[in-house]
Amino acid sequence: MPLTVLIVEDDPAIALALTDHFEVEGYAVLAAPNAEEAFDLIYLYHPHLMIADISLPRMDGYELVRKVRMLPAYRLLPVIFLTARGQVEDRVRGYRLGCDAYVAKPFDLSELSAIVRNLLDRHQMMQTQMMQSDWQTRSPDVPDLEPAPAQSHHITAHSLALSERELQVLGFLCQGQSNRQIGLNLNLSPRTVEKYVSRLLQRTETSNRADLVRYAMEHQLVTLRPKEEELRP
Numbered sequence: 001m002p003l004t005v006l007i008v009e010d011d012p013a014i015a016l017a018l019t020d021h022f023e024v025e026g027y028a029v030l031a032a033p034n035a036e037e038a039f040d041l042i043y044l045y046h047p048h049l050m051i052a053d054i055s056l057p058r059m060d061g062y063e064l065v066r067k068v069r070m071l072p073a074y075r076l077l078p079v080i081f082l083t084a085r086g087q088v089e090d091r092v093r094g095y096r097l098g099c100d101a102y103v104a105k106p107f108d109l110s111e112l113s114a115i116v117r118n119l120l121d122r123h124q125m126m127q128t129q130m131m132q133s134d135w136q137t138r139s140p141d142v143p144d145l146e147p148a149p150a151q152s153h154h155i156t157a158h159s160l161a162l163s164e165r166e167l168q169v170l171g172f173l174c175q176g177q178s179n180r181q182i183g184l185n186l187n188l189s190p191r192t193v194e195k196y197v198s199r200l201l202q203r204t205e206t207s208n209r210a211d212l213v214r215y216a217m218e219h220q221l222v223t224l225r226p227k228e229e230e231l232r233p
Contacts (some may be wrong), residue, residue: 125177
């Protein structure tokens, strides 16, 4: 499953341009012309990142983000304000409400793509680390463990028939690495890594990377080893 980007923009031309661009980039894209429809899409599809204009009808982008941040499941949702309001006071208000990036119109698509990728990478690593911490808390028999190097991973659920490359990607995911880091380790492009991740999500029937890491740990799809300091005499 590709990562999902929600675009909240009342200008049809801008919304269409952003949708086309991010679909070409390999994302699943949702679009809403106002905050009310954005909330419906959030509840239905659980996007991984939101790009929102501030000047929206009825409820502006500031109020949208404020209400999104009140939902426990979306307190850490990456949010980008994409707006013609470029004054310092507008930016300060946006950051105080919890946006992660503030991009003024007119904007460059390549720069916006880089911001989206960086925010998603950081968010995915945070989710993975939270899942690892939660799993270790619920598994007192293995209190001080971390994922072993990729080459020592092995499949215990043979019905999944994971390839060696899929195992390597899964192992690095369990170490909390981003697509860019995994690509550097395996000499793959971030887009190719994303394809492997999507395949893993489909085969394990999980909905996001955090669930995938939890699934891998609970089903022992990766081998864990003690931390280096625990191995010292």
